[in-house]
Amino acid sequence: MSPMRCAALLAGLLIVASAIAGASEDLPREKQRSSYDDMAPATRAMQDADTDNPGMLWVLDGEALWRAKTGSAARACADCHGDAKQSMAGVAARYPAFDAKRGGPVTLEGRINACRVENQNAQTLAYESRELLALSAYLALQSRGKPIAIDEKKLGETIAAGRDIFRQRQGQLNLSCAQCHDQHYGGKLAGNTIPQGHPNGYPLYRLEWQTLGSLQRRLRNCLTGIRAENHAYGSRELIALETYLMWRARGMSMESPAVRP
Amino acid sequence: MPSTCKPSNLTSRRDALRLMGAATAGYALTIVRVTPLAATPADMRTAIEKITGGAKVSAGRVHLEIPPLVENGNTVPCAVTVDSPMTAADHVRAIHIVTEKNPQPNVISCRLGPRAGRATVSTRMRLSDTQTVVAIAEMSNGSFWSGSVNIIITLGACLEDLI
């Protein structure tokens, strides 16, 4: 075999090797940086003032829904949980959480829906519905300024599964989440600064969307961008990715409802 | 030496790398790129003539503030301030914002008067492309003044599926 051929084959081998190993370290905590820090002053101002932050429109809805009796049980969230400002303080910063009954992770949206089914005899709410966004925004607001803390002892396997997805090259463009958000953050993808991709502000108001959206919507956007097959809302894969990302952002302050470009 | 061309036989490995596997049922990707019809600078001139009734527009007295870095054309913060004492005798009657390349030139038309105290309004607008934005003020003496700014729009890098 000629050296040239050999070199080509070796290169091929390396692709395979790097795809399998993908072995980079997790983003160190001392390098964590909220996307807020990369935003233009005008966009920051929009997040900072509650009366300028469009996400607060959903919070107002969420507050009303928290108190509204719903389902055939005619029970409001507040009937069991009381004042969310006390009972829900810091809760969203711990989600996805380990759900003992299911023996696995549950997202904030998943918990809201489980509560509706089990305690209110109400229908589940669809991802990205106004109601689910409103309730999750209202709950997430009660964690604003609180550090993200994921139960890594109980969710270790989910975190590991999420990390694998984060590092998997995929799609027609053959990119992994890690390549952009661990290795090239701060660079410009066209005019857009690549963020580290911390989910510390969800649900958030994205100027591009002109509406509030969940982390899973954002993850699906990225998968579409790299021309990859998408994962369904609430799928194991997106929950794993969400859990890993929240763990990766551990210690960072919650900003919900954040504003992002 | 040419590389050989063999059918690649990686199906099983690829499947193994599929991570938890299955394609999501019922998934349908729909990429929607909205490319609206664009107005032209001539349409903007027509819109301005409609506002002024053909009167002369002088450059000056109107300050259009748009942050230097517009992060997304779908939500562009802007503020218009007009130099005016805002007294009963000398005030701003109206402030208009028009654009050059949006599907329709008009953005907003505000009516105000001496009770405003200051001639300043702000809003958030959509800009479909990098373009000139013009603010026009109608004064109580019937004169028209304008200020303009060229805005560079950052386009999102990725398209998203419509939900």
Place this chain on the structure above:
Amino acid sequence: MARALVNIPPKAKRGEVITIRTLMSHQMETGFRYSTTGAPIPRDIITTFIATYNGEEIFRAELFPAIAANPFITFTTVATESGTIELTWRGDNGFAASEQATITVE
């Protein structure tokens, strides 16, 4: 649910220029977009915003599709007397919403 976020200072000195900040929840569908089936999505926007102070109009705006979703409008007014400031939004498909706030002027 037509939610609004309105910021009007509850107290002001007579003659003081106050800033009123408003945010109204509305998608502001432009009428220039098409659905996935290629059908045009009809326009659905807020067209008019009016502010009155003790019944007298102090500010009015005509809105076009180029106003971003969840319209944000700020304007100023001179605090003349104690009373009520009322804000009204009207739009396509019979959209109507209003908010009131009282102001004490000393």
Place this chain on the structure above:
Amino acid sequence: MACAATVALAAPVCAQNDVKSYEVRGDAIPQSLTGTTGDPTRGREIVTNRFVGLCMLCHTGPFPDVPQQGTLAPDLKGAGTRWSVAQLRMRIVDSSRVVPDTIMPAYYRTDHLQRVAPQFRGKPVLTAEQIEDVVAFLATLKEN
């Protein structure tokens, strides 16, 4: 011997769906994928269109009409001086054969990819004709 053992794994250069076979020599593909020379004018359009060539999402280049270029990849200025036509072709067809851990997608490869969205499956990012146009255009970027 190691090489021989990896033939099956490392032979991505296969006629699969819309991808025709091509011959690699060192870090270059000497022959045009279409048998003809591309059109640099069309090539420029592809390179500067963020929805077709995608180049400017990551690269910077000497294109004053393209706002907000990327900063993730080398400046395309002087690409035609740095590389021969054959080397340019290789780097667009499958740059991972030159730089294994590159973030640059292979523009003319449909295998060794995972979880490709259904509408892109079996399709390269650009067609052979488009790649030749892009190569022809990049070869004109001589200014350093």
